[in-house]
Amino acid sequence: MWTLFSRQTLLESGIMDGMTDYHSHVLPGVDDGIVTLEKALHTLNFYEKIGVRDLWLTPHIMEDYPNQTTDLQREFSAFSAAYRNNCGERPVTLHLASENMLDSLFFQRLDEGDLLPIIDGRQILVETFCCNPPFGFENLLDQIAYKGYMPILAHPERYRYMSMSDYRDLHDRGIKFQLNLTSVVGAYGTEVQAKAHTLLKKGYYSMLGSDLHHPENFARMVGIPVRKSVLDSLRSLINES
Numbered sequence: 152m153w154t155l156f157s158r159q160t161l162l163e164s165g166i167m168d169g170m171t172d173y174h175s176h177v178l179p180g181v182d183d184g185i186v187t188l189e190k191a192l193h194t195l196n197f198y199e200k201i202g203v204r205d206l207w208l209t210p211h212i213m214e215d216y217p218n219q220t221t222d223l224q225r226e227f228s229a230f231s232a233a234y235r236n237n238c239g240e241r242p243v244t245l246h247l248a249s250e251n252m253l254d255s256l257f258f259q260r261l262d263e264g265d266l267l268p269i270i271d272g273r274q275i276l277v278e279t280f281c282c283n284p285p286f287g288f289e290n291l292l293d294q295i296a297y298k299g300y301m302p303i304l305a306h307p308e309r310y311r312y313m314s315m316s317d318y319r320d321l322h323d324r325g326i327k328f329q330l331n332l333t334s335v336v337g338a339y340g341t342e343v344q345a346k347a348h349t350l351l352k353k354g355y356y357s358m359l360g361s362d363l364h365h366p367e368n369f370a371r372m373v374g375i376p377v378r379k380s381v382l383d384s385l386r387s388l389i390n391e392s
Contacts, residue, residue, distance in 0.1 A: 158376035161336065166385050167373070168202030171392065173269065174250065174276065174305055174329055174360025178208040181226055182216045184364040188233060194366040195234055198243050201373070205244045207269060207360070209276055212260070213252030220265050223247065250305055251277045253285045261298055268300065276329065278305040284312055292326060306331040306362060308347040309339055318355060327357040330388070336375040338368075351384045358392040359385070 161167065176184025179191040198206060208227060212218050227247040234241055248269035251257045257277070260266055269276050275295060279285055295302045307318060307328045322328065331338070334347035350356060363369045 157379045159379065159382060160376050161332065161373040161382075161385075162201065164377070164382050165202070166382060166389060170203050170359065170389055171205040171207070172198070172203050172361050172363075173207045173358045173392075174209050174331070175206060175363045176208075176210060176250075177206065177363060178210050178223070178226060178230055178247075181218055181223060182211040184210065185366070188230070190366065191230065192234060192237055194363070195241070195243055197366060197370065199241070203243060205246065207246045207248050209248050209250040209269070209360075211252065212249045212257065212267070214254050214256050217256055218249070220260075220267055223249065223267065248276060251275060253277055253279050253288075253291050258291070258294065261295065261300075266300075269303065273299060274301045274303055274327070276303045276305050279310060281309050282311050284310075292321075292324075301325075301327065303327040303329050303358070305329050305360070306334065308334050308343050308350055311342070315349070318350060322355045328355050329358045329360050330356040331362045332359055332385075333361070333369065333372040335381055335385070336372050336377060338372050348381060351381065351388065356388050359388055 176182055177191050177194055179185045179188050185191045185194060210216070210218055210223060224247065231245050234245065247267060249267040251266070266275060268274055277295070279288070285291055292302050304321065304326055307313065308330065328350065330347060330351065334343050335351070337344040361369055
């Protein structure tokens with residue numbers, strides 16, 4: 152019988168069955184995520200088994216990985232074709248967007264309209280460095296909104312410089328938050344885990360992603376037990392997103 156403090160692994164819970172993964176680094180060979188086509192296809196096979204039905208491929212675009220939009224679109228087309236040709240019609244639907252570091256390269260491309268948005272073509276997945284915000288952070292978010300885009304802040308629980316009042320202010324301004332699934336099991340340490348649980352309980356998240364870079368690590372993390380209350384909050388988030 153389940154109690155408030157009962158535990159079950161993410162995999163056992165079945166919460167990923169039918170889930171949309173809004174943040175991943177599965178597109179092979181373009182950033183610090185999966186390198187080879189073979190491993191990327193193997194990862195999609197794992198996604199099929201756990202029930203993920205929609206996967207957003209969101210490679211980094213930043214000064215360290217200055218991926219060109221046309222190059223990523225070409226790689227995405229080739230990868231999608233390889234996935235289909237591997238075993239015919241497949242159950243995981245692939246989509247292309249990007250994870251954008253809020254650096255000078257991003258704002259150059261924002262001015263040029265050269266972006267890979269997510270979901271409805273008007274939302275942009277953005278990130279900052281974990282320890283320090285970019286200069287004039289809130290003004291940068293305003294610039295994105297002025298251009299007609301809605302910023303989605305990737306894995307905000309990982310930003311050490313943010314306090315709960317910072318999260319509340321951003322949420323109240325309408326900034327969307329994307330939770331890394333493995334944050335809730337301590338993949339990035341106990342401080343990040345505690346923040347993730349608090350933000351999840353407050354209902355601040357709008358979407359869920361794996362942020363998968365290394366499939367072996369992800370497979371291990373989804374085998375870690377989680378409290379029932381956390382699983383219930385995750386289910387609510389998945390149903391609402």
